[in-house]
Amino acid sequence: MASTIERVETFLVAPRWLFVRIETSDGLVGWGEATCEGRSETVRTAVHQLAEMVLGGDPERIEDHWAVMTKGSFYRGGPILGSAVSGIDQALWDIKGKRYAVPVHQLLGGAVRDRVRVYGWVGGDEPNEVRDHIAEQVEAGLTAVKMNASGRMSPLGTVAEIDGVVARVAAAREVLGDHGDVAVDFHGRFTLANARRVAPLLEPYRPMFLEEPVTPENSHLIGEFVRSTTTPVSTGERLYGRQEFLPVLQAGVAVVQPDLSHAGGITEVRKIASLAETFDAALAPHCPLGPLALASSLQVAFATTNHLIQEQSIGIHYNLGADVLDYLVDTAPLEFVDGHVARLTGPGLGIEIDETAVRAADKTGHAWRGPVWRHPDGTFAEW
Template identity: 85%
Template sequence: MTTISRVETFLVAPRWLFVRVETDDGLVGWGEATCEGRSETVRTAVEQLSELLIGRDALRIEDHWQVMTKGSFYRGGPILASAVAGLDQALWDIAGKRYGAPVHQLLGGPVRDRIRVYGWVGGDEPSEVRDQIAARVEAGLTAVKMNASGRMSPLASVAELDAVVQRVAAAREVLGEHRDVAVDFHGRFTLANARRVAPLLEPYRPFFLEEPVVPENSHLIGEFVRSTTTPVSTGERLYNRQEFLPVLQAGIAVAQPDLSHAGGITEVRKIAALAETYDVQLAPHCPLGPIALAACLQVGFATPNYLIQEQSIGIHYNLGAEVLDYCVDQQPLTFVDGYVQRLTAPGLGIEIDEQAVRAADKRGHAWRSPTFRHLDGSYAEW
């Protein structure tokens, strides 16, 4: 039996929480339990959940997932789901190393040889959008994602609406007809604003429109889907199959679970299968670190309805460390012609620089989400 002997957590810059699980026979698995702005709370949850794992067989991954998610009267939510996700990724990493195979082989084997990736671009002005997209194209990407706006009024002005259209138009001008731009509403729009702006963006053929309403208003997303011909995506703040079911039934085209929030590899695999029955593609949310990215890719190589993968190399959040800084070998997570090639090393397919992680944990971080305010001083969605 491969027995779990130790669980550790590391709070590392820029805003990530890594999980290290060790077995009595010397295997080490890594996971990422980052919950942006709440990682210290998740760290405590990981410590509590480790009580259920120490002394038990590391290879009973499904059973551990069941106990961690259901072994308490109060269940669910981003804190618990993120803690479970980090531990689950680490257990799959151990399983792959134990059997000498990448995780996607344990999930049924590869269905593709490479995965397309996209990167986030910012800039409130059209000229900034042009510059940042041009830089991403120069770096080899064939797809980008941009915020539709900054702070939005509950009922947007003509100037606010026009600014959204101008930024997307600038993006399309740089990208041409053979590259893609996804537009992220980021939950900043009311349903009324989202329905109003979506038809104005259709001439620019967005790849998809993301999170048009906040997740607690998922019951409204069907209204938005019916207001546009553009594919609609959501899911970074949905944490299990049950929460995805209503938005799948409402007609979204792209599901975006986050492998560090939605229960890890074990649950996202099941979300993908559920999405497939609705003819919905998977494009996991991942503006996070190398472990989360590797976990996403492992699922992607074994999942038929996998569309594209977000990655955060060079994103504006990454202050103090970059995605590849914690990798011994950066080559597996580099992209060529807008794709990442199939990972072949055992487990998650990357080697974490443990010395760098331990040093970074001593410095720690205290990343928090920004707070937006409307002109009248009331809270605005970030």
């Protein structure tokens, strides 16, 4: 008798993640991550609605399940549905790899690299804090970091705000020297005019890329920013499919950053990477999330020629109460050596989840929310 999808479970675990567990009728178990930061409880409901479409189905028909989940309702798309699909999709790939006793990247065509370069996020509101935080990441074995360009930013930055951005990036370059890399995240906090004003001032410090210079709903403006700087431009953590990535690629972005827990999982991000390749653009998936999102991203990285670098959130300030490695039976697969993660060789996603720890964490759950910022006059400010 053919194997079927028998059970779909979800686990809301600290600090802000949503894990998906799928079990087949012949006892195979796959894990995925459907986290949507600040909306994971909503996604949990969506996962169980989508489960109605896959229960009883063949777990190996991943492409067909993906099509049904994304197109089987008249209303489609967006971060909630995308995240729910992503968690299920990752879990099905995990099952398939375990069935054939190979890592997922082997099912995607085989490895194109032996290790994947990773970067860590650093904070710090003052140049000295930036220096200290980057030094810690370098000490941990990383050769690249990403930092926010600013905190709350005025629509047209003051001299002090703009000088602060430049000073912090300058401090990062001082610590990293000529061989380390710093990416600068505008985080959608800047207006187009402000971003265009700041970008040329950062060029002497050779950022690896400038990220999300405009909010995703203003993607039609990103070409104006691309043309204002020689620094590579990236975006994509809040875009959810190939159709949304096409216009930003046409506008000239150099790096696309889909999130494997938002943008349709392994299945869709592989297609986004192929689309990017036709524009000579690189893939650098967004991933300030948990171990399953990271492992899924790495599986894609090992099989994707135009992959640039992988974000990871071990030790990130958001992770209060738990960290990426806390839900793993063995942390060795995600260890950093010379700023890289070695090719994952275990079956499926290549990591083993501590199910006892996950079930215990779900009893407490979480209600993580992003902050709401305001300008001094009381109006809403982008976070």
